[in-house]
Amino acid sequence: DQQVKQNSPSLSVQEGRISILNCDYTNSMFDYFLWYKKYPAEGPTFLISISSIKDKNEDGRFTVFLNKSAKHLSLHIVPSQPGDSAVYFCAAVNYGGSQGNLIFGKGTKLSVKP
Amino acid sequence: DAGVIQSPRHEVTEMGQEVTLRCKPISGHDYLFWYRQTMMRGLELLIYFNNNVPIDDSGMPEDRFSAKMPNASFSTLKIQPSEPRDSAVYFCASTTGTLFAFGSGTRLTVV
Numbered sequence: 319d320q321q322v323k324q325n326s327p328s329l330s331v332q333e334g335r336i337s338i339l340n341c342d343y344t345n346s347m348f349d350y351f352l353w354y355k356k357y358p359a360e361g362p363t364f365l366i367s368i369s370s371i372k373d374k375n376e377d378g379r380f381t382v383f384l385n386k387s388a389k390h391l392s393l394h395i396v397p398s399q400p401g402d403s404a405v406y407f408c409a410a411v412n413y414g415g416s417q418g419n420l421i422f423g424k425g426t427k428l429s430v431k432p
Numbered sequence: 433d434a435g436v437i438q439s440p441r442h443e444v445t446e447m448g449q450e451v452t453l454r455c456k457p458i459s460g461h462d463y464l465f466w467y468r469q470t471m472m473r474g475l476e477l478l479i480y481f482n483n484n485v486p487i488d489d490s491g492m493p494e495d496r497f498s499a500k501m502p503n504a505s506f507s508t509l510k511i512q513p514s515e516p517r518d519s520a521v522y523f524c525a526s527t528t529g530t531l532f533a534f535g536s537g538t539r540l541t542v543v
Contacts, residue, residue, distance in 0.1 A: 324474075352532075361436070361523055361534030362475070407475060413529070419465060419488060420525075420532055424474030 321345045322410050324423035331430050337395040339426050341408030344389065348410040352420070353382060353393050356405045365406070366393070398430045438524050438535035445542055450512040453538045456505055457526030465532070466499055466509050467523040475523070481507065514542045 323342045331337045341351075349370040354362035368375040368382045368391065375382050381394045395402055408423040437456040445451050457464045465480040479489040484501045492499070496515070501507040511518055519542050524535045 354532075354534075359536070361525075361536045363534070364531050367531075419477050419480050421477070422467070422475035 320423075321348075322408055322421050322423040324408055324426050326426050327424070328427040328429070331398045331428065333400055333430055333432050334397045337393075337398045337402065337428055337430065339393040339395075339406050339408070339428065341391045341393075341423055342389055343391075343410050345410070345412070345421075346389070347412045348421075350411050350413055351382070351384060351391050352409045352411070353380075354407040354409060354422075356407060356425070362407055395428075398428075400430050400432050403428055403430050436524055436526050436533050436535035438522075438538050440538060441536065443538060443540045445514055445540070447515055447542055448513045449542075450510065451514045451518075451540060451542075453509040453522050453524075453540070455507045455509070455524030455535060457507070457524070458533055459505065461526035461528050461533070462504075463527045463529075464501060464507050465525040465527075466507070467525065467534075469521045469523060469537070478509070478522075511540075514540075516542045518542050 321344050352367040353365040355365045356362040366377050366380045366382050368384050373384050384391045405425045405427045407425045409420045411420050439454045462483050466478040467475050468478055469475050478491045479499045480487055481501045499509045521537045521539050523537045525532045
């Protein structure tokens, strides 16, 4: 059973527009959520995170929104740039419990077209 | 710091052979994780260690897979015997808590 789901395997957006990547989770014990970005032939790199006590976190062009009641989070990229083209992984972790491991979604491949 | 270092970057082996993947975590990180990435399953956790002790190996697919962490600066993931369905990219990651740092991965191809 997948605890973290990214239902869109791919997304294509025009340069300058907004990219919205979605993520759903099932485990209400998750208390921290992260987004990772992955280029081909490289390991995932940390992008932005949000604690479960917040509903929004912003860092430059990247904003993550958390809706705990819906068990849903989203990553907004505004404006999108061709260099943002990569696979984006949503991840969740339960730091408050005994499970310290990151659970990942399957990823969404974002293509930003010039 | 050089980050999490994995070797080899690429490995091609024949079915039935033993394969050993290596990882050097970031110094001071007390958690180490092994992940496998496939198209079908995305990034899935295989096993993780805390202070060199395996904590959760429920993600290890079969007895053919084993992982060790003999000291704080080194871990191995071994597959014996390897099968074509083991072909994937294997990532090692380390952390002290909040932020995970990933290695560049080992692309394993079993023919």
